[in-house]
Amino acid sequence: MRLSAHGLSLAVRAGWEGRVLRRATSDERERTYAVVHLATFPMPEQRGDFGQGVTELMRSSDAFVTLFEYGPESLGTPLFAHQGIPRVRADMFSPTRLQRMLPGQLGCQLFFTENDRPFCLYVVAGSRAHLPRIVREVNLVLDGLEILI
Amino acid sequence: MAVLVAVETVVIVLLTVLVAGLLRSHAEILRRLHELGAGLDPDAPAGERERPVALRPRGDLAPGAGASGPAHDVVGVGLRDDAVHIPVVGVRHRTLLAFLSSGCLTCRGFWDTFASGADLGLPDDIRLVVVTKDLAEESPSALAELAPADLPVACSSATWAAYGVPGSPYFVLADGATGQVQGEGTGVSWEQVRGLVLQATGDAAVDLRNEARIDRELLASGIRPGDPSLYRTAEQIEAEHRP
Structure with a gap:
C-alpha cells in the first residue's frame, strides 16, 4: 500500500504504521517541511519529529523511522552533501547515535539530498538482536521511497 | 377572484x-x-430502546468461510494535513474501528466520550481508531473540533467500503493476529459498545479455554495430534458401538 503526500511517496510494509505529515505553523512567515514516521508498533498521536514520546514504547523487536526534511537553506551544506536516498547497514547503528538514549536501543542518522530536497533519515532499532531484520526491512522501505521535485 | x-x-x-x-x-x-439499533420510538419499551445491535459475526459470508470475514488496513488522510496508514492486519493487537461522522447526532456522544480523557475501559490489547469518510464528504472544521488530539483519526471512504459499513456510528473489532473481523455492529452509547467488546473478548477467552481443556483431556487419554480416532465419522462411531 502506497502512502503519498507532500511530494513523498512510499510503500508501507505489512504490519507497519505510517504517516506523512507537515507540521502546522503558528506564524505566517514560518514554513514547515515534510516528515515521515514509520513504526512497527502503534504510534501515539502526540509525538516529536524524531520520536520523542514514541521510542519509549518500543519493544526489542521494534523499529521506528523518521524522514525529516530541512529547508532550502540547508542545500549545498557539507552535512547534506550526499546525493540520493541512502541505505542503512548494521555497522551504522550505535546507542550514541540516538536522540534519546534508552537501554538496548540503537540509532542511525544519515543526511542526504534528493531532487534538491535535504533530508535526515533517522532509524531506531529496538535491540541489536533484531538489527539484521530491521536493516533489511528499512532498506526495503527506502527502495520504494520516491522524493519528488 | x-x-x-x-x-x-x-x-x-x-x-x-x-x-x-x-x-x-x-x-x-x-x-x-x-x-441499526438506534430506534427513537418513545413508546418502545425502555429495554428495547436501549438495546444496541450486537457486535455480531457477519451474516453475508458463506457457511464455513472462517471467523467473520477479513479485516483490512486503514489508509486515508488525517486531520493534520497528513497521509495515514494504520495497520489492522498482521499486528499483535486487536483494533476497534469506530466509524463515525461529523454530522450524525448519535456520533456526538462517542466523540465527546473519546475527547473526555476518561479511561475508556477497553482491554489493553485493543487499539481504538476512528474512521470517518473522506474529507470531501465530511465537515473538516467540525471534525477538527470533535476529534481528540490523542486518538488516531483517519478519513477514508475506502475503509468504509472495505468493511461494508452501513452507516454511522458503527464499530468493527478486528484481530490483528488472525486478520479477521471478530464482530461488528452499532450502539447508542459507548457503554453499550464497550460492554459488547468485553463480552466478545470473554467469549473468545472461553473458546480458548475450552480448546485447551479438550486438548489436555485428549492427551491424558493418549490421543495425540494426527491420531486416527480423531477422524472417525459419526457412522463409524455408531457402527463400533452397535451390538
Missing part, C-alpha cells in the same frame, strides 16, 4: 405533496435508525 382561488388551490396541493414527502422521508430515516 377565481384566479386567486385557483392559485391558492395549486399552492395548497403543492404544500400537501411536500409535507407528505417529508413525512415519508422522516419515517424512512426512523426505520433505518431502528434497523
Whole structure:
C-alpha cells in the first residue's frame, strides 16, 4: 500500500504504521517541511519529529523511522552533501547515535539530498538482536521511497 | 377572484405533496435508525430502546468461510494535513474501528466520550481508531473540533467500503493476529459498545479455554495430534458401538 503526500511517496510494509505529515505553523512567515514516521508498533498521536514520546514504547523487536526534511537553506551544506536516498547497514547503528538514549536501543542518522530536497533519515532499532531484520526491512522501505521535485 | 382561488388551490396541493414527502422521508430515516439499533420510538419499551445491535459475526459470508470475514488496513488522510496508514492486519493487537461522522447526532456522544480523557475501559490489547469518510464528504472544521488530539483519526471512504459499513456510528473489532473481523455492529452509547467488546473478548477467552481443556483431556487419554480416532465419522462411531 502506497502512502503519498507532500511530494513523498512510499510503500508501507505489512504490519507497519505510517504517516506523512507537515507540521502546522503558528506564524505566517514560518514554513514547515515534510516528515515521515514509520513504526512497527502503534504510534501515539502526540509525538516529536524524531520520536520523542514514541521510542519509549518500543519493544526489542521494534523499529521506528523518521524522514525529516530541512529547508532550502540547508542545500549545498557539507552535512547534506550526499546525493540520493541512502541505505542503512548494521555497522551504522550505535546507542550514541540516538536522540534519546534508552537501554538496548540503537540509532542511525544519515543526511542526504534528493531532487534538491535535504533530508535526515533517522532509524531506531529496538535491540541489536533484531538489527539484521530491521536493516533489511528499512532498506526495503527506502527502495520504494520516491522524493519528488 | 377565481384566479386567486385557483392559485391558492395549486399552492395548497403543492404544500400537501411536500409535507407528505417529508413525512415519508422522516419515517424512512426512523426505520433505518431502528434497523441499526438506534430506534427513537418513545413508546418502545425502555429495554428495547436501549438495546444496541450486537457486535455480531457477519451474516453475508458463506457457511464455513472462517471467523467473520477479513479485516483490512486503514489508509486515508488525517486531520493534520497528513497521509495515514494504520495497520489492522498482521499486528499483535486487536483494533476497534469506530466509524463515525461529523454530522450524525448519535456520533456526538462517542466523540465527546473519546475527547473526555476518561479511561475508556477497553482491554489493553485493543487499539481504538476512528474512521470517518473522506474529507470531501465530511465537515473538516467540525471534525477538527470533535476529534481528540490523542486518538488516531483517519478519513477514508475506502475503509468504509472495505468493511461494508452501513452507516454511522458503527464499530468493527478486528484481530490483528488472525486478520479477521471478530464482530461488528452499532450502539447508542459507548457503554453499550464497550460492554459488547468485553463480552466478545470473554467469549473468545472461553473458546480458548475450552480448546485447551479438550486438548489436555485428549492427551491424558493418549490421543495425540494426527491420531486416527480423531477422524472417525459419526457412522463409524455408531457402527463400533452397535451390538
